[in-house]
Amino acid sequence: MKSDTDPIQVSIMISTSGPQFPLKDLSVFPGSATLRKTKGSRMKRRVFAFQVALLTATFAVGSLWAQNKYDPGASDKEIKIGHINPYSGPASAYGTIGKSIAAWFEKINAEGGIDGRKVKFISLDDGYSPPKTVEQARKLVEQEEVLALFNPLGTPPNSAIHKYMNQRKVPQLFVATGATKWGDPKNFPWTMGWQPNYQSEARIYAEHILETAPNAKIAVLYQNDDYGKDYLKGFEDGLGAKAKTMIVSKQSYEVTDPTIDSQMNSLKASGADTFFNITTPKFAAQAIKKAAEIGWKPTHYLNQVSASVGAVLTPAGLGNSVGVISTQYFKDPTDPQWINDPAMNDWREFMKKYYPTGDLNDAFNVYGPLVAQTLVQVLKQAGNDLTRTNVMKQAANLDITLPLLLPGVNIKTSTDDFYPI
Secondary structure, X not given: OOOOOOOEEEEEEEOOOOOOEEEEEEEEOOOOOOOOOOOOHHHHHHHHHHHHHHHHHHHHHHHXXXXXXXXXXXXXXXXXXXXXXXXXXXXXXXXXXXXXXXXXXXXXXHOOOEOOEEEEEEEEEOOOOHHHHHHHHHHHHHHOOOOEEEOOEOHHHHHHHHHHHHXXXXXXXXXXXXXXXXXXXXXXXXXXXXXXXXXXXXHHHHHHHHHHOOOOOEEEEEEXXXXXXXXXXXHHHHHHHHHHHHEEEEEEEOOOOOOOHHHHHHHHHOOOOEEEEEOOHHHHHHHHHHHHHOOOOOEEEEOHHHOOHHHHHHHHOOOOOOOOXXXXXXXXXXXXXXXXXXXXXXHHHHHHHHOOOOOOOOOHHHHHHHHHHHHHHHHHHHOOXXXXXXXXXXXXXXXXXXXXEOOOOOEEOEOOEOOOO
């Protein structure tokens, strides 16, 4: 038989909207916070007070669980993010984007993570091959169970998984391609672009040519896929009715081609004095170098996705690259005007500490941290509601300016605007 002063052992199962768990061995001892097994009203009052306290605790814990909502890939301690990049193959120059993103998340984790949660960044190689992209996407979604697929690179690779990601209702977020199709929230609510879209960029070149050389004879080299055709459409739309007369030659290439030498010879033979170069880094460098070798000196427009001193112009020969015209929306690390810029100085310190092997002349190493910062903002806005639905909701509710963007360029989205920049 227990004495009146023995502790009462209480085991409680709290049922809330979250998981159930026991509060083990909750003992109430005699003393200042006593609950003696005594008779009378004092005992009843204390039992009642104790029950009220437990009820209060139940609601408090229930409220806590109600606030924390998770889909696969998220927990109290971790946020699992998937990524696909061409670390090998014809577009391997873009591999540094994945490495710089990984470095940025390493920095974020070293600083405590996002609301105390560490980012687990799983980046896989697809070699810029759409069938491989499908394989890697399925692995990330179905096996790794990532919260979102973030910044997968390339128009053909992303096109291959476009329907799959939307059918699975997993964010295909801030894709590393400017194809116009990524801004279609009505039909593809789980896919969002990030960089300026290709057609808008191409119209800028067309407008510049119409203003500066209205009688230009234009030659176009483009990659024969959705990426190249998207740029070409924007360019022709920008030229309007004059496109048929101003464009004197169009040559395409396959991403598997070893060189574009024959195409460049044909473009020169057309008599064109203006050249629109719609190519990924490997072929952009080849085109610049080949133009110099054959003595062709047109006014040269290069699409932004290959506008990197480190990845394209240096391999092509800086002397051969003089006069090339392109666009940009973030600060180029080789531009002298940013030599003492605080944001660029911070970026250089970041590179030195977290990605010391990265090329400081490669603009893609600025792109990576920028898009990573955008995702960090989305995850911060999501708070404790780390569901895929809320991730997309927050991605469609951005209005931020990042220091590495050019002055006047910001990131803004809405439920009907999936073009962040």
